[in-house]
Amino acid sequence: MTVHHTRMLILGSGPAGLSAAIYAARAGMNPIVVQGIQPGGQLTTTTDVENYPGFADVIQGPWLMEQMQAQAEHVGTRMVWDTVTGVDLTRRPFRLNGDGGDVYEGDVLVIATGAQAKWLGIDSEEAMKGKGVSACATCDGFFYRGKKVAVIGGGNTAVEEALYLTNHSPDVTLIHRRDSLRAERILQERLHAHPGITVLWNREVAGFVDGGGTAGLVGLDLRDTTTGETSRLATDGAFVAIGHHPATELFRGHVDLDDDGYIPVQPGTTRTSVPGVFACGDVADKVYRQAVTAAGTGCMAALDAERFLAAAEHESDREAMREPLREKENAEASW
Structure with missing residues (x-):
């Protein structure tokens, strides 16, 4: 020793x-x-x-x-x-x-x-980190100016990131696996009042879609947590904001x-x-x-x-x- x-x-x-x-x-x-x-x-x-x-x-x-x-x-x-x-x-x-x-x-x-x-822990997530998937909108939001982005989560961090991203993107989608947010009420009010933000309720990310080559992220595979139905959301960037x-x-x-x-x-x-x-x-x-x-x-x-x-x-x-x-x-x- x-x-x-x-x-x-x-x-x-x-x-x-x-x-x-x-x-x-x-x-x-x-x-x-x-x-x-x-x-x-x-x-x-x-x-x-x-x-x-x-x-x-x-x-x-x-x-x-x-x-x-x-x-x-x-x-x-x-x-x-x-x-x-x-x-x-x-x-x-x-x-x-x-x-x-x-x-x-x-x-x-x-x-x-x-x-x-904290990350979602799904198979496609690790491969797409830095290729359209991030955990910090303040760090990386600038790279998505004029593009379509998604935020995953339902707490203060997710809502704050969604609101921040509207400074760069005209099309922000918040994806939450439940039918109500955990964020503070004042943040929820700001979120719902913003015309550039859409909320998808009862959805969880099942996969990150790689466009191949240098394309990076092109979409998210979503699963409805109530019906089990699947769908695909086209997006250029995704921000995991679960803490x-x-x-x-x-x-x-x-x-x-x-x-x-x-x-x-x-x-x-x-x-x-x-x-x-x-x-x-x-x-x-x-x-x-x-x-x-x-x-x-x-x-x-x-x-x-x-x-x-x-x-x-x-x-x-x-x-x-x-x-x-x-x-x-x-x-x-x-x-």
């Missing part, structure tokens, strides 16, 4: 984790990033990225993450490819146990494990989680319920879920952690200065 110690330990290597690492390394904190089972985060599964600041042309998600990692390593970050299987946040330094037996210790811990979109899974199971019982499994942070900060533990990116953000916002909160986490350590070390120095005075006072009292 090897024990790796650092002033700042970062779990997760997406935009949030790597941004935190860049700032921490530049501050001389020699951070260690434990990459986890998906190094680079969700952007490594994204092809075209057109909304990350600083690039006039479309860039590739995996390339962007490679550049972030190279920058983090260039300024002094140590990258470790390991999967964490256990944590101990009851004392500092915090300890993470790796799958291979190594132990990672950090005077502070930054959690940047992200969140994964997200924050990657927080490892921290359940160790740090406060909200009802949806996300890590709540103190407003305006990245501080969690455990002093010295910080959360950034999609693991703490159920609203925006963008690479640029994740990177921003990664910066915040590094700065919050640096200030926490500075305050703790200042208090330790003050305590060390008080100790000789206590010893002198005790000695005088015993005379």
Whole structure:
């Protein structure tokens, strides 16, 4: 067993984790990033990225993450490819146990494990991801300007995505497997009032139709949940909007989680319920879920952690200065 110690330990290597690492390394904190089972985060599964600041042309998600990692390593970050299987946040330094037996210790811990979109799980879905099937309208809606699109789901996320897509598409269809939506009433009212949105009730997606060659998605095979009848909906793009899974199971019982499994942070900060533990990116953000916002909160986490350590070390120095005075006072009292 090897024990790796650092002033700042970062779990997760997406935009949030790597941004935190860049700032921490530049501050001389020699951070260690434990990459986890998906190094680079969700952007490594994204092809075209057109909304990350600083690039006039479309860039590739995996390339962007490679550049972030190279920058983090260039300024002094140590990258470790390991999967964490256990944590101990009851004392500092915090300890993470790796799958291979190594132990990672950090005077502070930054959690940047992200969140994964929920998918339908049907056979044709995986093959069509990035070829007309997406889980983020804000990320990919721009590519469907003037085209016909569909949104799958019935909660707040689905309704919000459908409304957002009307900025790009004149023909948006919301597909829901029940006869009523779970979304908040105000969102439902906006949805039903919009002339560019059609709702298909009691329908579930049975398959994504590949047009072959470079055509990508051309339609959805639908099944009526009440009659079992099947039909086909022609569409250029489909957005699966049935929620997200924050990657927080490892921290359940160790740090406060909200009802949806996300890590709540103190407003305006990245501080969690455990002093010295910080959360950034999609693991703490159920609203925006963008690479640029994740990177921003990664910066915040590094700065919050640096200030926490500075305050703790200042208090330790003050305590060390008080100790000789206590010893002198005790000695005088015993005379």
